Amino acid sequence: VLVAVGHSATNQGQFYRSTNGGVTWTLAYSATSFSYVTHAFWSMTSVSGTTVIAVGDNGTNGVVYRSTDGGVNWSLVYTAAAASTLRSVIATSTTTIVAVGYNTATGYGVVHRSTDAGATWTLDYTDTVVSRLVSVVAVSSTILIATGTNASGQGIVYRSTDTGVAWTLVYTAKVYLPVTITLTSICAISSTVVVAVGQDTVTLTGVVYRSTDGGVTWAGVVNAAVLTFNSVAKLAPSALIAAGSSKSAGQGVVYLSTDSGVTWTLAYTVPSTKTPPNMQATVLQSVTVVNS
Numbered sequence: 001v002l003v004a005v006g007h008s009a010t011n012q013g014q015f016y017r018s019t020n021g022g023v024t025w026t027l028a029y030s031a032t033s034f035s036y037v038t039h040a041f042w043s044m045t046s047v048s049g050t051t052v053i054a055v056g057d058n059g060t061n062g063v064v065y066r067s068t069d070g071g072v073n074w075s076l077v078y079t080a081a082a083a084s085t086l087r088s089v090i091a092t093s094t095t096t097i098v099a100v101g102y103n104t105a106t107g108y109g110v111v112h113r114s115t116d117a118g119a120t121w122t123l124d125y126t127d128t129v130v131s132r133l134v135s136v137v138a139v140s141s142t143i144l145i146a147t148g149t150n151a152s153g154q155g156i157v158y159r160s161t162d163t164g165v166a167w168t169l170v171y172t173a174k175v176y177l178p179v180t181i182t183l184t185s186i187c188a189i190s191s192t193v194v195v196a197v198g199q200d201t202v203t204l205t206g207v208v209y210r211s212t213d214g215g216v217t218w219a220g221v222v223n224a225a226v227l228t229f230n231s232v233a234k235l236a237p238s239a240l241i242a243a244g245s246s247k248s249a250g251q252g253v254v255y256l257s258t259d260s261g262v263t264w265t266l267a268y269t270v271p272s273t274k275t276p277p278n279m280q281a282t283v284l285q286s287v288t289v290v291n292s
Helices: none
Strands: 002-007 013-018 026-030 040-046 052-057 061-067 075-082 084-091 097-103 108-114 122-138 144-150 155-160 168-172 181-188 194-200 205-211 219-223 226-236 239-246 252-257 265-269
Touching: 002 052, 013 040, 013 061, 052 097, 061 097, 061 108, 075 084, 075 108, 097 144, 108 144, 122 155, 122 181, 144 181, 144 194, 155 181, 155 194, 155 205, 181 205, 194 239, 226 252
Parallel strands: 040 084, 061 084, 084 122, 181 226, 205 226
Antiparallel strands: 002 013, 002 040, 013 026, 040 052, 052 061, 052 084, 061 075, 084 097, 097 108, 097 122, 108 122, 122 144, 144 155, 155 168, 181 194, 194 205, 194 226, 205 219, 226 239, 239 252, 252 265
16 A cells, blocks of 8 residues: 655645555545645654554644554644644654654744654744755654755754754754755665765755764765756665656656665656656655665
8 A cells, every 4th residue: 555645736634545565656645625725735654554644744833643444534633833844754663753844934944743642742943044854754763864955945953863853963064165965865774884965056966964873973976967956865785766857858757776865867758748857846855765
């Protein structure tokens, strides 16, 4: 069973479900069937074989939806304070779930947690500086890494060693201006190796950052052929897959690494069906692994 979340052109939150490995999909739920409030869903995590959590916002407040039947039916279980959005969520166990986002007015990063499999939620952390958190990953049952962007547009990495209660800024990408880095997705390969991807927003070039000590220190590399990397996922013990768009024609691209993110090769480019190629620009926003 696969579940995908997102929103329509009118920002109506939607859940799609597949029961045949992604061959066919059906609309399982639309947020408009719950209310007339606009919803957008940004991330989802599986807590158990039947419980799934999705996070997003209703245009004003961050929201959490929960399903206990494998994504067939959904209910709104939590609405965060006004001027907030929740952008990423991860389950660290069958009971503990962590969602990150930011205050849309101040840009301060926020972390919301649940310790009862998503039934109830609390705001456990609010940053005191701009740190728009957009992605979170569990390196272990207690260590979490979150990425985002500060007020200067620089990519930032936060780390927690207590399952998301307290957080420490451990890295700021390219602290010398005018080069700025946005880190949009993060993936843990092991308890020590973590990879984050994104874009150099000045040169418009895809970037990959790696940590080999559980997210304590980081180093980055640039891929000149890529416009941006939007998502990264673990494929095998040392293999990664990243999705984004090319720099030349804006076509969707998939890159593969077989050495834990040290080097990358182009594995696939979305075919262009029109001339010139940029008339058929495609951006790949997210990638996940169904099986290896």
